[in-house]
Amino acid sequence: MREQPLNNDTMHPVLAELPEFEPGADLWPRILAAHERKRRGVRHPRRIAAFAAAAAAIVAAILIVPRTAEVPKLSDGQRESQSLEREWQALPSASARAASDVARLHVIDTALQAAYDRGARADELQPLWQQRNQALRGLIMSARSDAVTRI
């Protein structure tokens, strides 16, 4: 540390006379006890903190990430469904052939409602919306086909 070696020229004589004291005999046992306490005390909070962090990450992964990632897709499905439904409602009354498609639409609607009731995730809801849209497209095609046949 020092650039030049220490010697009596650089050290004040008073400092050379300073006494040297010993720490208390019980200090080392106290340090060991504190070390052990710290080791035990730290281990558990660390585990708890790690568990809490992992739990928070899982909750965030389930609740936040999928929602933010998949909400646009679900909204698209819903939006498309509303659009298709309006288009279907505007067409002339469905034929008897379309009755089975209407029944299928009701089944899908019931499944969708049940899924929402049990708090289903977006990835469960999305296929149902796609099925509903497919059913609506079938109904629209049937209605258009009937209209052409009548003309």
Add this chain to the structure above:
Amino acid sequence: MTSQPAPRSRSGFGQELDRITLERARRGDADACAAIYRRYATACFNLALRILGERAAAEDVVQEVFLKMMNTLSGFRGDAPFGVWLKRMTANATIDALRATQRFAAEDPETVFASMASRGAEADQRVDAWSLLMRLPARARAVLVLHELEGYTHKELSELFGQSESYSKSILARALKKLSGAGEPIKAEGELATCASNL
């Protein structure tokens, strides 16, 4: 005056530590840690005591240093001798303790001396040297002890205290003057009083 170069540190920090003990301590061996304590505890304690002036506070520093040592020894790379590494930890912990407590008024040196087992020179000389040291403000003591006894350079002191090199040079000069009895009492000097209050 001697022509023989003295060890860089006059305290027990200059003692060497054998590699086997160090490796055992690194692996958490309690006996090896105890051996390190026996070798360096007195040096740690005296460095802290000479600056803090209180036995309990110095023991707290020793405890903190050895707890930290046991927790960080695995990361000790051996770039510097072990004693130097431990001395830095002790100096830092002591200065932190000084800053935290804002304690500058030392105990009565006679009481401190009487309560402690000591070794070395004659008792009368020890009381005189100790009394003189304790008359200095805490920061002046720190500069004096670290520079004169532990071999800190002014550059290192400036980093430790967050001040310029000329600042620690000034404090050291005044402290040495005070010890010689040739100067005005340091506590009366505005600059050092301000230094102390800044700790």
